[in-house]
Amino acid sequence: MSALAESVLPTADQERTPVTSRTPRPRDRGIPEATVARLPVYLRALQSLSERGIPTISSEALATTAGVNSAKLRKDLSHLGSYGTRGVGYDVEYLVYQVSRELGLTQDWSVAIVGAGNLGRALANYGGFGSRGFRIAALLDADPNVVGDKVAGLSVRHIDTLENVVEAEDISIGVIATPAAAAQRVCDRFVEAGVTSVLNFAPVVLNVPDDVDVRKVDLSIELQILAFHEQRKADGDVGPEWIEALEASADDPPRGMPPTPRNI
Amino acid sequence: MSALAESVLPTADQERTPVTSRTPRPRDRGIPEATVARLPVYLRALQSLSERGIPTISSEALATTAGVNSAKLRKDLSHLGSYGTRGVGYDVEYLVYQVSRELGLTQDWSVAIVGAGNLGRALANYGGFGSRGFRIAALLDADPNVVGDKVAGLSVRHIDTLENVVEAEDISIGVIATPAAAAQRVCDRFVEAGVTSVLNFAPVVLNVPDDVDVRKVDLSIELQILAFHEQRKADGDVGPEWIEALEASADDPPRGMPPTPRNI
DNA sequence: TTCTGTGAATGCGTTCACAGCT
DNA sequence: AGCTGTGAACGCATTCACAGAA
Numbered sequence: 001m002s003a004l005a006e007s008v009l010p011t012a013d014q015e016r017t018p019v020t021s022r023t024p025r026p027r028d029r030g031i032p033e034a035t036v037a038r039l040p041v042y043l044r045a046l047q048s049l050s051e052r053g054i055p056t057i058s059s060e061a062l063a064t065t066a067g068v069n070s071a072k073l074r075k076d077l078s079h080l081g082s083y084g085t086r087g088v089g090y091d092v093e094y095l096v097y098q099v100s101r102e103l104g105l106t107q108d109w110s111v112a113i114v115g116a117g118n119l120g121r122a123l124a125n126y127g128g129f130g131s132r133g134f135r136i137a138a139l140l141d142a143d144p145n146v147v148g149d150k151v152a153g154l155s156v157r158h159i160d161t162l163e164n165v166v167e168a169e170d171i172s173i174g175v176i177a178t179p180a181a182a183a184q185r186v187c188d189r190f191v192e193a194g195v196t197s198v199l200n201f202a203p204v205v206l207n208v209p210d211d212v213d214v215r216k217v218d219l220s221i222e223l224q225i226l227a228f229h230e231q232r233k234a235d236g237d238v239g240p241e242w243i244e245a246l247e248a249s250a251d252d253p254p255r256g257m258p259p260t261p262r263n264i
Numbered sequence: 265m266s267a268l269a270e271s272v273l274p275t276a277d278q279e280r281t282p283v284t285s286r287t288p289r290p291r292d293r294g295i296p297e298a299t300v301a302r303l304p305v306y307l308r309a310l311q312s313l314s315e316r317g318i319p320t321i322s323s324e325a326l327a328t329t330a331g332v333n334s335a336k337l338r339k340d341l342s343h344l345g346s347y348g349t350r351g352v353g354y355d356v357e358y359l360v361y362q363v364s365r366e367l368g369l370t371q372d373w374s375v376a377i378v379g380a381g382n383l384g385r386a387l388a389n390y391g392g393f394g395s396r397g398f399r400i401a402a403l404l405d406a407d408p409n410v411v412g413d414k415v416a417g418l419s420v421r422h423i424d425t426l427e428n429v430v431e432a433e434d435i436s437i438g439v440i441a442t443p444a445a446a447a448q449r450v451c452d453r454f455v456e457a458g459v460t461s462v463l464n465f466a467p468v469v470l471n472v473p474d475d476v477d478v479r480k481v482d483l484s485i486e487l488q489i490l491a492f493h494e495q496r497k498a499d500g501d502v503g504p505e506w507i508e509a510l511e512a513s514a515d516d517p518p519r520g521m522p523p524t525p526r527n528i
Numbered sequence: 529t530t531c532t533g534t535g536a537a538t539g540c541g542t543t544c545a546c547a548g549c550t
Numbered sequence: 551a552g553c554t555g556t557g558a559a560c561g562c563a564t565t566c567a568c569a570g571a572a
Contacts, residue, residue, distance in 0.1 A: 009533090015561095026505050032540075032541070033540090033541095034540080034542090036489055036492050037485070039488070040482075040484065040488040043488075044467065045469075048387060051359055058552090058553065058554090059553075059554070059555095060472070060544060060553085065467035065469070066469060068470075069542085069543075071540065071542075071543055071544070072541090072543075074553095074554060074555065075541090075542080075543090075555085076555090076557090078478060078554085078555055078556070081553080082555070084553080084554050084555080085549090085550070085553085085554075086548075086549045086550050086552080086553050086554045086555080087549070087550040087551075087552045087553050087554080088550070088552080088553070088554090089553070089554085090554090094567085102492070103488050103493030103495075104491040104492055104494060105488065105491060107495075109487075109491050109494065111487070112537090114468055117386075118382070118385055118386035118389050118390075119386040119390070120383075121382055122381075122382035122383040122386045123483065124381065125382050126382075126483060133487075133488070133491065134484075134487050134491075144495070152518065156568075166488075171486065171492075172494050173491070173494070174492050180392075196494065196497060197491075197493065197494045198487055198490075199483075199487065199490060203308065203392070205305070205309075205329070205330060205331035207331075213490055213493045213494070215486050215489060215490060217481055218304075219387065219463075219481070220304065221301070221304040221305065221397075222362070222463055222479050222481060223373075223398055223437065223463065224303070224304040224307075224367050224369065224396075224397070225300055225301055225304065225377070225479060226437050226461040226462075226463060226477055226479060227367055227368040227369060227373050227397065227398075227436075227437070227461075228300050228303070228366070228367060228368055229366050229461065229477045230373065230436050230437070230460065230461050230477070230497070231367075231368030231371075233460060233475070245479040253289040259469070261469065295560075296563070297562090297563095298562080298563060298564090301562090322530090322531065322532090323531075324531085325535095327546065333564085333565080334531095335564075335566070336563090336565075336567055337534065337535085337568090338531095339534080339563090339564080339565090341532095341533090341535085342532085342533055342534070346532085346533070348532050348533080348535080349531085349532075349571085349572070350530075350531055350569070350570075350571040350572050351529075351530045351531050351532080351572040352530080352531070352532090352572070353530095353531070353532085354532090360536045412552065437544070463530080529572100530571100530572085531570105531571090532553105532569105532570090532571080532572095533566090533568105533569090533570090533571095534567100534569090534570105535566105535567095535568095535569095535570090536562080536565105536566085536567090537564105537565085537566075538563100538564080538566085539555085539562105539563085539564075539565090540562085540564090540567075541557090541559105541560100541561090541562080541563095542559100542560080542561080542562090542564075543552095543558105543560075544557105544558085544559075544560090544564095545556100545558090545559100546555105546556090546557095546558095547554105547555090547556090548553105548554090548555090548556105549552105549555095550551100550552085550553090550554100550563100
């Protein structure tokens with residue numbers, strides 16, 4: 001760090017921002033993605049502790065319940081601020097609040113779900129939305145036969161009302177629970193209507209502008225990743241004398257493969 | 265690298281494995297996790313190309329449809345072998361086969377779903393299981409009122425039969441779609457019965473032995489991550505003159521917070 | 529010329545280990 | 551004495567950029 005920065009900043013090493021950045025900000029907004037992805041896990045653990053009336057907790061104990069190691073947890077929380085007390089630990093209630101605030105859960109977010117099939121209904125009925133913070137404002141579908149159905153206290157609306165719903169209900173997050181073929185079109189309409197966060201359950205890669213966040217949840221991808229590891233475990237089960245034989249046959253193309261460009 | 269290693273290895277830098285490892289293996293099994301997680305996406309794109317009768321594809325084009333950049337795609341595929349042709353691209357059919365084989369999809373995996381609520385039924389009805397490779401062998405529930413229900417051609421069985429089902433159906437992957445409170449117990453029973461891959465939809469951290477793989481799918485975590493980014497976008501919308509005022513109030517504890525250990 | 533495969537450079541995330549506060 | 555907060559080291563993942571095959 002330069003001598004200039006040292007003399008300007010409150011205490012050395014507190015601020016990671018390059019000296020060229022002169023914008024004052026509410027502490028360091030540059031929280032690593034990996035940390036953001038774990039904050040909800042910490043929050044859930046903290047809420048459970050809170051309900052059980054536990055007033056403080058050490059990084060070691062909280063890390064155990066959250067399924068991470070304590071160094072990682074401390075580093076993660078340090079990105080939010082110095083909210084612990086050395087020699088003691090973290091105040092549970094206070095930390096619940098700080099994490100909630102950082103995640104934006106001190107305000108409510110309205111969610112619209114498109115697709116009132118099995119999955120859409122499951123999502124709409126899923127009550128415990130991260131202990132509040134989210135409100136299912138609408139459930140939409142293209143099929144006239146399901147429009148009007150009552151699901152989780154909501155009446156299913158027709159997809160053609162999407163733009164109106166986004167406007168009227170101030171939808172922040174769009175959830176896509178449609179068949180793959182419809183997903184991109186629904187996404188486009190969400191984006192066009194001004195939605196900038198999309199949660200996609202359809203097995204397709206969505207194309208969106210840079211300012212739109214998409215997260216995907218994909219059952220078959222998860223199963224395939226598990227299958228990969230399962231296969232690896234099984235491979236390990238065979239004795240070393242088998243490996244060579246396996247290797248000899250492993251590259252064989254399946255019955256009916258084209259003349260292969262096997263270049264090695 | 266030591267002089268010893270340099271003289272022993274076939275060619276410099278070709279082999280990443282430590283010289284102590286002498287086990288011959290079917291090419292390099294050490295495929296990075298990040299790569300494994302993307303292979304299903306590539307596979308889906310390739311299958312779509314295959315169905316459309318497209319014989320070859322460049323890394324650039326395949327990367328675009330998979331939503332990654334081409335350098336990453338080429339590096340990923342290079343972990344499987346040299347399956348491309350310089351100046352041409354990849355043979356679609358051949359690559360479909362190689363990726364499928366790497367993921368373990370040339371064999372079938374039996375899956376048991378525990379929890380026949382909205383989500384469990386949605387999963388059971390979800391037909392396109394990554395274009396085959398997986399077979400829903402059983403759907404189990406603890407509620408006597410739903411046991412016997414027909415879902416996706418399966419009769420819901422009682423949870424007490426879990427061990428028998430795992431044995432009889434040779435279950436490789438257990439899916440947990442129960443309420444949070446039941447998840448750990450179901451998981452323990454899966455593990456005890458010999459299942460070593462678990463896909464968990466319940467909002468809890470599961471404790472399992474090291475040899476068991478767990479992947480979790482958590483709706484509310486996904487929403488919270490989106491909320492974080494949504495909030496950040498909104499923060500950016502206010503002019504710089506607001507930032508300081510926001511900063512002054514940002515740390516205020518909520519109404520009813522305990523006397524805070526605010527240490528700074 | 530075109531496009532793959534891959535070393536090298538860079539960046540990000542995790543873990544270690546300990547200074548410093550309570 | 552106990553526990554947080556954090557530099558420093560490390561390892562993994564991504565990106566760059568180009569040698570070399572077709």
